[in-house]
Amino acid sequence: MIEIFNSLTGRKEALKPLEPGHVRMYVCGLTVYDYCHVGHARSLVAFDIVRRYLRHRGYRVTHVRNITDIDDNIIARAAKNGETTEALTERFIRANQEDFAAIGVEVPEHEPRATAYVPEIIRMIATLIEKGYAYVAADADVLYSVSSFQGYGKLSGKKLGDLRAGARVEIDAGKRDPLDFVLWKAAKPGEPSWASPWGAGRPGWHIECSAMAVALLGTHFDIHGGGLDLKFPHHENEIAQTCAACGTPFVNTWMHNGFVNVNAEKMSKSLGNFFTVRDVLPHLRPEVLRAFVLGSHYRGPINYSDESLKQADAGLERMYVALRGVEAKPAEASAETKAHRARFQAAMDDDFNTPEAIAVLQALARDLNVAKAAGNAREVASFAHELRTLGGVLGILGVNPEQWLKTRPTLPAGGEATDGTPHGAPAAAAPTAAEVETLVAARMAARKARDFKESDRIRDELLARGVVLEDGAAGTSWRWR
Secondary structure (H helix, E strand, O other): OOEEEEOOOOEEEEOOOOEOOEEEEEEOOOEOOOOOEHHHHHHHHHHHHHHHHHHHOOOEEEEEEOEEOOOHHHHHHHHHHOOOHHHHHHHHHHHHHHHHHHOOOOOOOEOOEHHHHHHHHHHHHHHHHHOOOEEEOOOOOEEEOHHHOOOOOOOOOOOHHHHHHOOOOOOOOOOOOOOOEEEEEEOOOOOOOEOOOOOOEEEOHHHHHHHHHHHHHOOEEEEEEEEHHHHHHHHHHHHHHHHHHHOOOEEEEEEEEOOEEEOOEEOOOOOOOOOEHHHHHHHOOHHHHHHHHHOOOOOOOEEOOHHHHHHHHHHHHHHHHHHOOOOOOOOOOOHHHHHHHHHHHHHHHEOOOHHHHHHHHHHHHHHHHHHHHHOOHHHHHHHHHHHHHHHHHOOOOOOOHHHHHOOOOOOOOOOEOOOOOEOOOOHHHOOOHHHHHHHHHHHHHHHHOOOHHHHHHHHHHHHHOOEEEEEEOOEEEEEEO
């Protein structure tokens, strides 16, 4: 039985889909006015793992991840660039999709854009006005009346009185309550707008997700996810809007991933301490970034640092070295393999505990190495197949081992690499793959001639330049350190 921590109740609960065998899940996506950063990547990978694992366990999954393609930031950035909002958002949607693919994030069943659901948004707002949960302000904005919804604050644990006490004094004169939030923004000169019963305007941010979720998953579904920063007010407002408009519970399980921190501060665009995925990926194997995310439980914080990336890289390297030279074809599972599989499933069934699942993969790699050394072909095939299969559930270990071990990331100028090598070292310090092969052949010739001094010199030279040689019965192989 899969158990998931429900942010709404504050405890782990058994997954019981409303429709047996079918999990419907909505996850808040990106606002497309800039590139995806590592903080976004954490959320994307976390819910990609949820989707992958549910499918591995036999569930049919309908996963919706929205795109916010109209908001204040988009309008401001487009104006600054001297381009249309459509041109801006199209460019970043394409860029983000490239970045998602690079870190192994699968395409969801639905990826709706807010601008394509304006009719549904207008209908939901009209229903809220009709039911007395929303009103048209003097400036033609449509606002949600927070005090009209009895359950407001049940997700975040916040109380209306405390929120009002902390509200700014200089509130919008059109609001009946400082906590009321906008559903429809009246058009301003030069901004994109759509016709509505309340005049030209555009949707507020919160109502977009409610309308798209209901349109694609129904008024009551299984899982809603997103970053911890969305819990309040965004997800709280989604609950208020949707429950009021539809008269249903809306979502059974709310999931929130923790922050990526840099120097103990949340990584974010507003703080200016973020690294975009496309800034990072040229300087490490893309799978390392994914392994870095998997190394911490999705609900907790994770610290972004060279040391953390080094640990993720080293862990992947150990597994790829174990898989090297092995054909991971389907094989009969041994008792030991079945035990590893059971531990992996137990970890993932327990609120998607990826650090424990990664530990199981490391144990499988160790057993694979032992079986290879012993020449036990049956165990080698069994362990290798299971390692590849379970790695695939997490979206890792899908690359050919030789390719992975012989791919060297480029290094940015300045600073220090995760292995202590200066980033600013001359390009000649790192040999090309062809040069490595030539030196390996020269070393083999020296060994054949029993010139062990020259053989050791070549080995040490390559090691100093970041190349590890491994001698075995089949000859000498190499990999980047």
